[in-house]
Amino acid sequence: MNSCVIAGGGPAGAMLALLLARAGVEVTLLEKHADFLRDFRGDTIHPSTLQVLDELGLATEFLKIPHRKTYGFTLLTDDGPIQMANLRGLPGKYDYIAFVPQWDFLKLVTSAAEKYPTFRLLMNAEAYGLIREDGAARGLRYRDKSGEHEIRAELTVAADGRGSTLRAAAGLVPQEFGAPMDVLWFRLPRLESDPDQTFLRISTGHAMVGINRETYWQLAYLIPKGGYDRLAGQGIDSLREPVARLLPYLEGRVGQIASFDDVSMLTVVLNRLRRWYRPGFLAIGDAAHAMSPVFGVGINLAVQDAVATANLIAEPLRTGRPIPEATLRRLERRRMLPTRITQAAQRVAQDRLLGPTIDSQVGPPRIPANLPQNPLFSGVIRRFLGLGVRPEHVRTPEL
Numbered sequence: 001m002n003s004c005v006i007a008g009g010g011p012a013g014a015m016l017a018l019l020l021a022r023a024g025v026e027v028t029l030l031e032k033h034a035d036f037l038r039d040f041r042g043d044t045i046h047p048s049t050l051q052v053l054d055e056l057g058l059a060t061e062f063l064k065i066p067h068r069k070t071y072g073f074t075l076l077t078d079d080g081p082i083q084m085a086n087l088r089g090l091p092g093k094y095d096y097i098a099f100v101p102q103w104d105f106l107k108l109v110t111s112a113a114e115k116y117p118t119f120r121l122l123m124n125a126e127a128y129g130l131i132r133e134d135g136a137a138r139g140l141r142y143r144d145k146s147g148e149h150e151i152r153a154e155l156t157v158a159a160d161g162r163g164s165t166l167r168a169a170a171g172l173v174p175q176e177f178g179a180p181m182d183v184l185w186f187r188l189p190r191l192e193s194d195p196d197q198t199f200l201r202i203s204t205g206h207a208m209v210g211i212n213r214e215t216y217w218q219l220a221y222l223i224p225k226g227g228y229d230r231l232a233g234q235g236i237d238s239l240r241e242p243v244a245r246l247l248p249y250l251e252g253r254v255g256q257i258a259s260f261d262d263v264s265m266l267t268v269v270l271n272r273l274r275r276w277y278r279p280g281f282l283a284i285g286d287a288a289h290a291m292s293p294v295f296g297v298g299i300n301l302a303v304q305d306a307v308a309t310a311n312l313i314a315e316p317l318r319t320g321r322p323i324p325e326a327t328l329r330r331l332e333r334r335r336m337l338p339t340r341i342t343q344a345a346q347r348v349a350q351d352r353l354l355g356p357t358i359d360s361q362v363g364p365p366r367i368p369a370n371l372p373q374n375p376l377f378s379g380v381i382r383r384f385l386g387l388g389v390r391p392e393h394v395r396t397p398e399l
Contacts, residue, residue, distance in 0.1 A: 007127035012285025012302035013159030019310035021119035024399035032126035036103035044296035136279035162290035174271035180355035204363035277328035307392035338389035
């Protein structure tokens with residue numbers, strides 16, 4: 001029997017598997033796809049996650065991956081730019097956000113885990129149910145190309161995303177908070193003459209995020225919740241035209257969005273579980289709390305969950321002791337506070353900035369240009385974006 005089996009090879013699952021394997025725990029990680037190549041996954045690695053990588057001795061290797069450092073965040077309004085956040089001066093070694101494709105991050109983490117003999121990675125393995133005995137989870141059932149299988153374990157962890165199959169199998173239902181928007185992701189070529197900052201561009205009825213990928217822009221155009229079919233029914237010019245108006249330097253390039261086949265839609269979800277565990281079962285990351293893309297903190301909350309989980313359960317799992325519900329409850333309480341605060345901030349941004357902005361009858365609120373110069377505001381934003389609420393540190397030993 002495995003000590004731990006984890007469903008979901010995203011940031012939460014991969015990081016937890018690495019930390020447990022590093023501490024000498026027998027752990028199996030299941031990823032339902034054949035690889036980690038999911039286009040338009042979140043890929044903002046914040047200082048809190050960079051610090052975790054540093055504590056694991058992986059920071060140098062991580063920084064060899066092609067990446068772009070961003071030290072701040074700019075809000076582009078019709079009246080001009082406002083520098084909303086500046087991470088310089090943040091405590092610690094890292095005062096920037098690194099933009100790295102998520103598949104590179106996950107490959108780094110799982111490759112590090114593969115160095116330990118107690119780690120096993122199963123690709124093309126989709127978890128679909130729980131093994132139950134005496135009222136407790138005792139592992140999971142999964143399917144791959146060869147058929148259906150079982151893995152028995154002392155602890156089963158659902159890290160299988162916001163549509164978690166195992167969460168549903170455990171009878172856990174998240175509380176939904178809603179969002180006023182969905183997001184259309186697409187890319188356009190970038191020229192050297194273009195601006196180089198990452199930004200949020202807002203204008204009455206429109207909002208768009210731009211991420212500099214050196215050779216191209218990764219763009220996220222916000223639409224009212226459930227508005228995709230109406231927009232697509234109007235034809236691709238209904239997307240090209242506002243993009244060109246918001247960013248005139250892209251006017252000659254928007255024709256490269258040939259159709260809505262070149263666009264990936266993200267349905268924005270914001271929710272969390274009231275209870276993250278059952279006997280022998282735990283949910284973390286998006287399976288416990290789906291985050292809005294606001295502030296780009298989803299990966300980092302997931303990694304923090306993984307670190308906190310490993311800190312509490314690695315030693316008892318390694319020594320063959322059962323994980324009592326009191327330990328799982330303690331973990332839930334520890335991670336619930338940062339989850340609540342972060343989601344509250346996301347809801348404020350959604351309801352007071354983004355929702356009104358994409359409503360053509362309301363438009364964006366007026367933001368004082370001198371607001372970022374307020375020391376209290378700038379300090380809070382710097383720590384919130386960079387380190388988050390209750391950043392975790394690696395306490396598990398390497399065995």
